[in-house]
Structures are given as C-alpha cells and as structure tokens.
Amino acid sequence: MTLALDLASLLLLAVGLAFVAGGTLGLVRLPDLFSRAHATGKCDSVGASAILVALALQGGFSFGDLKLLLLVALVLVTAPTAAHALARSAYRTGLEPWRRAPAAGWRRGAERRDAGAP
C-alpha cells in the first residue's frame, strides 16, 4: 500500500515537474504575451496541482491532506482565470497576436485573409 502510494506520488511529482518545466520553457521561449500566458497558465495549474496531489498522498490521510486538496481546487480555479484575464485585457486593448512571418508559398492566401478581416 505504501509502495503504491509512493509510486503514485513519484509519478505525479514527475508529471508536475515536467509541466512546470514546460511552462517555464514556454515563458522564456514563446514569442508574445498570448502564447506565454497559454504556456504558463496551463502548465502551472496542471503542474502545481499534480505536485500538490503528490504531497497529499504522502500525508497519510490527515487534515493537512484536505488543505492540500483545497489548494488544488484554488489553483485550478485561479491560474486559468488569471491567464484569461491577462490575455483578454491585452487583446481588448489592441495588442496584436504574434504571427509567423508569412512564407513565400502561402503569402497570397494570408493577405487575402487579412484584407477580408473586419
């Protein structure tokens, strides 16, 4: 039983760390606010909750576990909301989403799309 709990904890910790590392990498490497908010918002909520659940599994079903699970609920609600609010206000105040510089092959199609956009 303990072994199963430990393995589950280890697995969740690994998943959480992978998500946090991915989110951090995205924050550093992605080109604009929207893609960065996408990376950090998603990965921090999943990564942090996975780590918290892993810790809760180690708590031996105590009152502290309940607190950790409440924290998971809090993180799952607030992190996406913060990412949404950031991206929304950036978009509404006119920040242009980043686009890949159009390659020669599909330039005409992109121009037609831009011209037709409201």
Next chain:
Amino acid sequence: MKGWALALVVVVAATLAIGVQGLPTHDAPEAPIHDHVGARYVERGVEETGMRNLVGAVLLNYRGFDTMVEVVVIFTALAAVLALPRAGSVADAPEALPVSPVVLFVVRLLAPFIALFAIALLFRGHVSPGGGFQAGALFGALFVALGLVLGRRGAARLVPERARPWLQAAAPLTFAAVAALGWALTGSFLGFPQAPELHAVREAMALALEVAIAVGGGVILGSLFQTMEA
C-alpha cells in the same frame, strides 16, 4: 553572448550550491539564529510580555517601535503616491473594458473565502502565527479583486469617501493612541502593562493594533492599486 550568460548562470548556481552546503540543518540548535536574542525570546517571551503568541510578542512588544515605524512607512508610501500629479480623479476616469464573465464569476466565488481567511488570520494571530500584516495583505488583495469586477467607481464606493483618510491612516493613528495609553499605564511609550489583573487591557491593546494594521494595510493596498490604475 549566450556563452557569457551560461557562464554567469553556472557561477551563480555554484555559489548558491556552496552556500547551501554551509547552511545549518533545519532543527540544528547551534544555528546562528539561536545564538542571539532568539533564545531569550523563546525562554522568557511569554513571561516577560504576557502575550500568548511569541510572534506577536516579538512584533508588538520586543520590536514594537520597529512595527510602529513600519506602518508609518506603508502609510508614507501611499501618501507619496497620492501626492503625484494625476490626469483626473478616480471617479471621472472612463471604465476601461466590460467585465469578463469568467473573472466576475471567479471573484464572486472566491471573495467570501478570501474575506473569511483574512478575518481568521487576523484573530488567530493572537495565539498562532498570522496577524495584522497577513490579514491586511489579504484584505488588500480582496479590494483589488473586487475593483477588477466592480470597476473603478464601484470599488471607490467600497470604502466611503468620508471614512477613507481615517482608514488609510488607521494603523499609525492606532499605534499613537495605544502607545499613549501604554505611557499612561506603565510610564514608558508603547509599554504594555505587566500586571496579571490588567491581562484584558493588554490583550485589547494588542488586538486593537492588529485590527488597525489589517484594516489600514488593506485599505492602503487597495488605494495604491486604484490610484495607480487611474
């Protein structure tokens, strides 16, 4: 350029790793933190201050002057920001954007819990870690979150116009009042009466300070956000 950055990262990381090696273990009794006044606080704090919580004893009693000047610093920060010239008053500024339904829902969902947690921290601060500053930070976060949902005018209505300056200055004013009371009772500025029969007075003085720090700190944080947003 990248090579230099990598070298810098390696040097800093190595320095930190060496530093971590030198840290005492978590519960080491010979750690530097226990060498100075800490031991005295732990051994005689309850007896000397009459407070039940050592954190409160240090914050309000042993280092009461430090805390008093700290709240003055926070108040001064707000005063400095308010003194900056601004384009218009908070109430005249146009609302920036319609409120996101997602943010509205989440703030409505969380606001009661934030408020409850802040109040719990404030009153548990007597007997366990927590207290005015932590509660004030949460009250401030609550004001900011509500400001996002209610808009500037709605947020300005949360704290009535006439009471606002008094609430912003609540912590320094209460410190002055409590310090004067302590002076009258004990003969020393910001002194807390030691007599067992004055236990209730001592607790009331500490509680008044904690409440004032929480309310004043929260209102100041909210005001800072609103002022800088306008």
